[in-house]
């Protein structure tokens with residue numbers, strides 16, 4: 232079978248397409264690569280990882296809370312109360328837990344592709360994310376790379392390539408942009424921009440996605456179809472390959488792909504493992520027989536139990552020896568999934584939902600315990616390889632330390648990430664590009680310009696001097712000014728609340744990979760907001776200003792613009808804060824609606840006599856200050872003088888401050904406080920899953 236596997240792998244047609252030719256260094260001549268002989272015609276050149284990684288996991292068990300923990304304030308208070316009660320009573324209550332992984336043990340050598348297989352819910356994702364240090368559930372046992380590095384070690388974790396099940400990418404970027412920005416944020420600062428671009432081009436070639444490099448990723452949020460699912464998966468793998476990791480861990484890379492695309496993908500992984508001596512572990516749902524033959528090792532799981540771990544080619548024979556003989560002609564992967572699911576060939580109501588008390592699983596575990604897989608050949612190889620890695624362990628250890636601590640000036644310097652200002656700049660540019668579809672979509676542009684024109688028609692020339700001669704006319708202009716700040720600021724508030732919940736997964740993924748500090752993300756996003764939150768308000772205000780005939784002086788126009796912009800930035804910050812604080816779109820939307828209506832109602836236009844005990848809320852309403860400032864700019868000294876308290880009831884009587892500077896100052900203060908609060912929410916709220 233092993234022979235068969237080899238020949239099949241070497242005969243594969245995609246080999247020519249996705250072949251990987253290793254080079255010792257980064258500086259690779261891409262042109263030469265493209266002009267290589269026919270059998271390497273479209274082959275690409277990848278640098279080889281410097282340090283091969285040997286992975287050993289021993290007796291790994293994992294536990295999760297047995298009961299669903301309702302997130303939110305009430306359950307947090309309940310938890311704190313219970314903790315206090317148990318502290319007072321001296322009895323430590325342990326929350327009930329469910330064990331989802333049971334003693335998983337094995338070794339993976341460089342150059343091997345290990346497939347984790349098992350029915351749905353058997354623990355594949357949990358296990359692979361533990362190997363990647365991305366799962367924070369309580370677990371016991373040991374996971375070690377090169378006998379010394381734990382995946383939970385922050386600095387080491389960043390060296391592990393991890394491709395999650397869901398494709399976490401910016402939908403509005405092109406394939407090239409996606410890879411290029413990752414390259415700039417992740418590759419050493421010592422590499423030139425040309426080298427980084429070249430590496431992206433190499434990866435595009437290696438993964439066979441060069442032809443879609445200028446297509447956008449696409450998706451629901453940007454309302455555009457982009458590249459296919461298989462191509463997305465390749466981009467996700469490409470993002471990890473960029474920094475040339477020795478270990479690549481993948482969670483269901485083939486799910487949703489047709490069998491040929493899946494085969495191509497596994498073939499690429501196989502080549503990457505063999506040629507680059509990389510260690511590759513992937514979960515896989517239902518591989519075809521051709522894919523199965525390409526796997527080096529199989530780790531079969533059933534309800535968190537290890538059912539088999541060893542050479543994939545030896546699994547059929549092993550199961551036959553313990554009484555599970557595969558029917559002739561069947562795909563071994565299908566058969567092993569049936570065995571792990573407790574499917575005996577007869578329809579069974581709960582097949583696939585085995586638990587350790589099921590007689591089928593008990594019988595299978597009993598048979599395995601009685602006659603464990605000896606792994607003669609592979610165990611021998613594992614031992615040999617393990618000892619060879621042990622002998623080089625010190626070298627790797629030294630290398631790693633020097634990289635980490637920068638002891639070795641040159642190497643440490645080479646591996647330092649991009650400078651802080653580069654991180655901020657790249658995050659800013661990436662955000663601008665990502666949001667170009669969202670903020671300037673035809674739908675949102677139509678909405679704001681339609682409203683601007685409608686507003687101009689309804690209040691047409693209402694601001695000219697003659698219209699202000701009466702209290703009614705002045706009241707109309709006051710209403711127009713209130714509408715102007717309310718409409719523009721709420722428009723921005725509502726689009727800003729989506730920012731962080733939408734980018735939460737990306738932020739968590741990139742933070743786990745240690746690509747930048749949270750402050751770089753915050754400043755990059757803030758800078759990106761400035762042009763995006765400026766262009767539409769400035770245009771809309773100009774249209775309304777001209778159509779409604781507001782005060783025709785340059786000073787009044789510029790002051791109006793400043794008030795509108797500060798108000799929009801304040802509203803945008805409030806939206807970002809709500810989004811960052813909740814990182815959950817539905818909850819953020821509910822909170823934003825409540826806050827928006829409260830701000831509007833207490834803004835001074837709708838309700839003039841707010842109950843005393845609630846009047847403090849009006850001081851928090853940024854609309855109030857913006858409206859007061861605009862009334863001061865446009866109406867002060869232009870409306871008839873009040874005589875005998877005749878205008879006590881008018882809107883103008885509500886203006887609190889006569890000095891526009893004070894209102895500006897308060898708005899600036901609110902903006903600064905809100906921005907700082909956004910930073911704190913991200914800093915302490917955007918924690919790992």
Ligand SMILES: Nc1ncnc2c1ncn2[C@@H]1O[C@H](COP(=O)(O)OP(=O)(O)OP(=O)(O)O)[C@@H](O)[C@H]1O
Pocket residue numbers: 295296331349350351352353354355356357358368
């Ligand atoms: N954080 C968690 N809290 C509660 N239960 C969890 C948690 N993580 C995993 N589980 C449970 O552990 C079991 C294994 O889940 P896991 O996602 O690892 O399975 P899987 O084999 O990857 O499934 P699939 O193939 O459907 O993705 C499931 O029963 C799941 O509900």
